[in-house]
Amino acid sequence: MLRLDKFLCDANIGSRSQVKAFLKKKAVKVNGEIIDKPEFKVKEGQDKVTFQGKEVEYHKYVYYMLNKPKGVVSATKDNLCETVTDLLKDSGYDDLFPVGRLDKDTEGLLIMTNDGELAHRLLSPKKHVDKVYYVELDNALTEEGRRLLEAGIDIGEEKPTLPAKAERITETSLYLTLREGKYHQVKRMLKAVGCQVAYLKRIAMGGISLDESLPSGGYRELTKEERKRILL
Ligand code: URA
Numbered sequence: 001m002l003r004l005d006k007f008l009c010d011a012n013i014g015s016r017s018q019v020k021a022f023l024k025k026k027a028v029k030v031n032g033e034i035i036d037k038p039e040f041k042v043k044e045g046q047d048k049v050t051f052q053g054k055e056v057e058y059h060k061y062v063y064y065m066l067n068k069p070k071g072v073v074s075a076t077k078d079n080l081c082e083t084v085t086d087l088l089k090d091s092g093y094d095d096l097f098p099v100g101r102l103d104k105d106t107e108g109l110l111i112m113t114n115d116g117e118l119a120h121r122l123l124s125p126k127k128h129v130d131k132v133y134y135v136e137l138d139n140a141l142t143e144e145g146r147r148l149l150e151a152g153i154d155i156g157e158e159k160p161t162l163p164a165k166a167e168r169i170t171e172t173s174l175y176l177t178l179r180e181g182k183y184h185q186v187k188r189m190l191k192a193v194g195c196q197v198a199y200l201k202r203i204a205m206g207g208i209s210l211d212e213s214l215p216s217g218g219y220r221e222l223t224k225e226e227r228k229r230i231l232l
Contacts, residue, residue, distance in 0.1 A: 004030065005038035007049065011056045015092055027052050061115035062093055063222040063230070067214040068110045074101035087217055088112055099123065100181055108134075108202035109210040111230070112219065122206055122230065128162070128179040129206045133186050136199035140171040145193035149176065155188040164189075175203075206230045 002010075008019040008028065022028060023036045029050045030042060042049060049056045068074070068084055076085045076097050084098050099111040099119045113119065122129050146168055152160040165177040176186060187197045203210050207229040214220060222230070 001041045001043050003038060004028070004035060004040040004042050004049075007042045007044060007058060008051065008056065009092070010060060010062075011049075011058050012062070012092065013051055013056065022051065061113060061118070062091070062096070063115065063118070063227055064088060064091065064096070064112040064219045065208065065211060065214070065222055065226075066098075066110045066112050066219040067210060067216055068102055068107055069216040070105050070107055072217075073104050074098045074110065084110055084112065088219055091219070102202060103184065103187075103200070106200045106202065107216065108200075109205055109208070110202070111205065111208070111222075118230065123181065125180060130204070131178050131181060131202060131206075132204035133176045133178070134199075134201045134203050135174050135176055135186060135190065135197055137172045137174075137190065138196040138198045139194070141166075141168060141174060141190075141193065141195050145195065146174070148193050149189055153189055153192045155182070155185070155192050157182060161185070161189055172198075 005016060005019045005023065008014070008022070009016055013019055014022065020038055023038055026034045026036055028035055030040065030047050044058050066084060066087060071082070072087065073081045073083050075083050077083060081104070085096055088096050093114060095114040096112045097114070097119070099113060099122050102108065102110055121127060146166045149166040150164055152163055154160050162179050164179070167175045169175065178185060186200055190197050208222070208226050211220065
């Protein structure tokens with residue numbers, strides 16, 4: 001059970017104060033009865049809550065995809081730099097955090113949520129969730145280098161990297177698919193084969209592809225389909 005105002009906020013009806021105003025205006029019914037008390041207790045999944053005549057679908061957790069721009073840090077707070085959480089201020093949620101990190105100069109897909117369990121599951125080293133990166137290089141990647149990236153390579157960790165997929169697009173660009181997420185992994189793997197990363201963008205993670213219609217810094221909620229894919 002949870003408070004009606006919290007239920008409505010979680011369902012994205014509005015901020016806490018907007019929700020209070022809606023309740024005052026008698027725009028909310030629970031099981032057919034007008035309820036105007038924010039503290040009224042709702043049994044989520046059982047009680048039928050309507051707002052302005054429409055049934056409210058309850059989501060305890062929310063899931064967004066963000067097209068992270070360069071220059072923004074993957075943190076919830078930073079004293080100096082803009083953070084990915086700052087970019088989602090208008091979502092109405094103040095408890096969102098990124099699932100994993102992208103370097104400050106890396107762009108692309110970052111999943112933002114308030115579901116700590118999901119973050120834990122997607123980032124667990126045992127899970128081997130695929131992450132796909134588009135990489136541009138300052139110098140050419142040789143076929144031998146490409147094969148080493150795929151086979152697993154020493155980047156100064158206890159063990160070599162797990163087998164990966166490296167598809168060259170041109171001599172100086174490639175798609176790299178990793179099943180783990182060590183610190184600066186893409187840059188370190190490429191350095192180990194004599195290449196310097198000039199541009200890095202994550203284009204997919206856990207079966208979810210970056211929506212190319214999202215501008216840099218733009219975000220949207222994951223669709224039902226996408227949610228299913230990562231919540232499995
Ligand atoms: N690997 C990197 O080197 N940087 C990132 O941001 C992500 C993966």
